[in-house]
Amino acid sequence: MSMPVAITGRPRLPLHRRPLPWLATLVARLLMHQPPARIRAVLGFVRRGARPATVEEAQKCRDAVVAVSVSCAGEGCVQRSLATALLCRVHGSWPTWCSGARVVPFLAHAWVEVDGEPVGEPYPAGYHTALIRVPPR
Numbered sequence: 001m002s003m004p005v006a007i008t009g010r011p012r013l014p015l016h017r018r019p020l021p022w023l024a025t026l027v028a029r030l031l032m033h034q035p036p037a038r039i040r041a042v043l044g045f046v047r048r049g050a051r052p053a054t055v056e057e058a059q060k061c062r063d064a065v066v067a068v069s070v071s072c073a074g075e076g077c078v079q080r081s082l083a084t085a086l087l088c089r090v091h092g093s094w095p096t097w098c099s100g101a102r103v104v105p106f107l108a109h110a111w112v113e114v115d116g117e118p119v120g121e122p123y124p125a126g127y128h129t130a131l132i133r134v135p136p137r
Helices: 019-031 036-046 055-068 077-090
Strands: 096-102 107-114 129-134
Touching: 019 055, 019 077, 036 077, 036 096, 036 129, 055 077, 055 107, 077 096, 077 107
Parallel strands: none
Antiparallel strands: 096 107, 096 129
């Protein structure tokens, strides 16, 4: 079942399903300003006890995050990827959270992936080199 899409192209969520994605985006906004080592440590702690996410679970969480946050719907890849991973964790699963870059042309990016494939990203697998990975345990 797909989510209804608003005129802006962003998915819409019913009011009763917005609080958890909104909270995940808020926590992600606070976390994204931390040094990379702290982000990795926090995510490593949070992922404990979670099973690996499926593509469908990760995509559903990503869509929910994009639906409640304009910055996550736009260029906010770090906040979007963190919020997606955190929302997956609330639901008991964990995707691989990645942060990396492409050298030529230079482009830093953060994303979530499942089984080595980026979820909901316009870039194919291998387009960016992951410098930080936090996979499921």
